[in-house]
Amino acid sequence: MTPPNLIQTEPLLFDKLLEPLDPVLQLLDQEPLSQAAGKLKFRLFVRILFFRLFAQIKSARDLITDLRSKPEAQSLGLPIIALSTFHDAFIRYPLAWFVRLQQHLAQTLPLLRLPEVAALGPLWCVDSSLWHIATPLSWLVTTGATGVRLHLAWALETWTPASFRLSYDRAPTTHERRILRSLLQAGVTYILDRGYLDLQLYLDCLASAAFFIVRERGNLCYRELSLIEPHLPAAYGFVGELRDAAIKLRRDTSGTIFRLVSFRIGDHQFKLLTNRWDLTTAQVILLYAWRWQIELIFRAWKHTLGALHWVNLSEAGIEMQFQILVMASLLWAFMHQSQLEETVPAGTNLPEAEVEASRPCKTITASLSRMFRVRWRWMRQHLRIACNCLARPASVFFKELARLRL
Numbered sequence: 001m002t003p004p005n006l007i008q009t010e011p012l013l014f015d016k017l018l019e020p021l022d023p024v025l026q027l028l029d030q031e032p033l034s035q036a037a038g039k040l041k042f043r044l045f046v047r048i049l050f051f052r053l054f055a056q057i058k059s060a061r062d063l064i065t066d067l068r069s070k071p072e073a074q075s076l077g078l079p080i081i082a083l084s085t086f087h088d089a090f091i092r093y094p095l096a097w098f099v100r101l102q103q104h105l106a107q108t109l110p111l112l113r114l115p116e117v118a119a120l121g122p123l124w125c126v127d128s129s130l131w132h133i134a135t136p137l138s139w140l141v142t143t144g145a146t147g148v149r150l151h152l153a154w155a156l157e158t159w160t161p162a163s164f165r166l167s168y169d170r171a172p173t174t175h176e177r178r179i180l181r182s183l184l185q186a187g188v189t190y191i192l193d194r195g196y197l198d199l200q201l202y203l204d205c206l207a208s209a210a211f212f213i214v215r216e217r218g219n220l221c222y223r224e225l226s227l228i229e230p231h232l233p234a235a236y237g238f239v240g241e242l243r244d245a246a247i248k249l250r251r252d253t254s255g256t257i258f259r260l261v262s263f264r265i266g267d268h269q270f271k272l273l274t275n276r277w278d279l280t281t282a283q284v285i286l287l288y289a290w291r292w293q294i295e296l297i298f299r300a301w302k303h304t305l306g307a308l309h310w311v312n313l314s315e316a317g318i319e320m321q322f323q324i325l326v327m328a329s330l331l332w333a334f335m336h337q338s339q340l341e342e343t344v345p346a347g348t349n350l351p352e353a354e355v356e357a358s359r360p361c362k363t364i365t366a367s368l369s370r371m372f373r374v375r376w377r378w379m380r381q382h383l384r385i386a387c388n389c390l391a392r393p394a395s396v397f398f399k400e401l402a403r404l405r406l
Contacts, residue, residue: 010393010394010395011393011394012075012076012390012391012392012393012394013386013389013390013391013392013393013394013396013397014047014050014051014054014076014390014391015076016335016394017050017331017332017335018046018047018050018331020104020105020108020109020331020334021046021101021104021105021327021331023104024100024101024104025042025043025046025101026043028042028043028097028100029041029042029043033092033093033094034093037089037092039079039081039085040079040081040085040086040089042093042097044077044078044079045089045093046098046101046324047076047077047078048063048067048078048086049311049320049321049324050324050327050328051073051076051078051390052311053305053306053307053324053325053328054328054383054386054387054390055072055387055390056305056306056387057306057309057311058306058309059309059311060083060086060087060311060312061083063086063311064081064082064083064086067079067080067081068080071391072390072391075391076390076391086311086312087312090312090314090316090317090320091314091316095316095319095320095323098319098320098323098324099323101323101327102323102326102327102330105327105330105331106162106330109330109333109334111158111160111330111333111334111337112158112337113157113158114157117156117157118157120189120279120283120287121187121188121189121211122155122157122162122185122187122188122189123155123156123157123188123189123191123287124153124154124155124156124162124163124183124188124189124190124191125153125154125156125191125290125291125293125294126151126152126153126154126180126183126190126191126192126196126294127151127152127192127193127195127291127294127295127298128149128150128151128152128167128176128179128195129149129150129152129298129302130146130147130148130149130150131147131148131149131150131302131307131308132146132147132308133146133147133148133310133313135313137313148166148167148168148318148322149166149167149168149175150164150165150166150298150322151164151165151166151167151175151176151179151180151183152164152294152297152298153183153190154293154294154297156191156287156290156293158333159293159333160329160330160333161326161329161330163183164322164326165179165182165183166318166319166322167179168315176195176196177196177198177201180192180196180201181201181204184204184205184208184210185208185210186208186209186210187209187210187211188210188211189210189211189212189213189276189287190205190210190211190212190213190214191212191213191214191287191288191290191291192212192213192214192215192291193214193215193291194214194215194216194217196214197214197216197217199249199251199252202214202256202258202273202275203252203254203256205275206256206275211274211275211276212273212274212275213272213273213274213276213284213287213288214272214273214274215270215271215272215273215288216260216271216272216273217271218269218271220249220260220271220273221249221250221251222247222248222249222250222258222260223247223248223250224245224246224247224260225245225246225247225248225257226245226246227243227244227245227246228244228245228246228259228281229244230242230243230244230261230281231280231281231282232281232282232285233282236282236285238265238266239263239264239265239285240263240264240265241262241263241264241269242261242262242263242281243260243261243262243263244259244260244261244262244281245259245260245262246258246259246260247259247260258273258274258275259273259274259275259276259277259284260272260273260274261274261281261284261285263285270285270288272284272285272288301325301329304383305325305328305383307321307325332383385397385400385401
């Protein structure tokens, strides 16, 4: 049994998880807005929002009730507040403060990058998903939308969010392309589905020194210039009718040469258009295949983390909640990495699968597979344990993971 005095001196799991935010939170708490806020200073407001997310509380009223009655909330030092005080905080504190917190994490967290994947440069899967809002809202009704659309760029090399934007209207395809243009960065490869088919977007990528891999429609009109000898490992035996070629698009008057990898899997025909000439045929196919991970991320955020529920429905409040969601993913990834790298608490043995995830891999396929397998377990299964350990020492959480051999 762990001595009581040892438990009291160890950081709680919740505090350890939010520790990377402390430097910025301390600075912002000195701002006049926070100093004049009485009981609910900015740091406490942020902690309450993270507590609500990790504890999977579905409404603002339930949150206020839990702050009053749950011993876990009291152990974490969360104040007992009125519902009106909670909603007022979404008005009092500027959205820019949440953006500053998120940018601080993105810039300072030393997240592990798989060497085999990082060698290919930044790889961002991009897609969007609609978060429905059942309550009619004055600021939303004017757009004709039924919810908020999250446009997310997900970094494959760290398996964390790289950037995001929100839109509030009924033309998702048009705005997917417009928002992607605002995300373009030199050197990044954007992995896209057919919602991003647009010749001008491809040319904008070239002008920005960015790259793309996008699935084209089967009726793509092009002129084949030359063939590229495809190289596929034996494990890709299920891929048929493979062709790798340099092409010109018939509707393109700029004369730009693109690369087209076409193949068949079962009854499905694929045409992948790209401007990455350095990748092997197998790498182009593999990277597009991993684009599906972003669909699973949306599902995990909505259902595993319970992010389908809102605790404030103001326009700024909704974006603040998305900022918290993105920061939570970064913090969980860093916590997982820290568990692998730091000295494990006495008596704790890491599961073998997680130890393997920190070892070098020979191929990009093995690297990505291990990363995704371990991170999915961390998000889906370990989060359930974490919800019951927020107010307990972090070492208890790690020991629980080892005991269950998840």
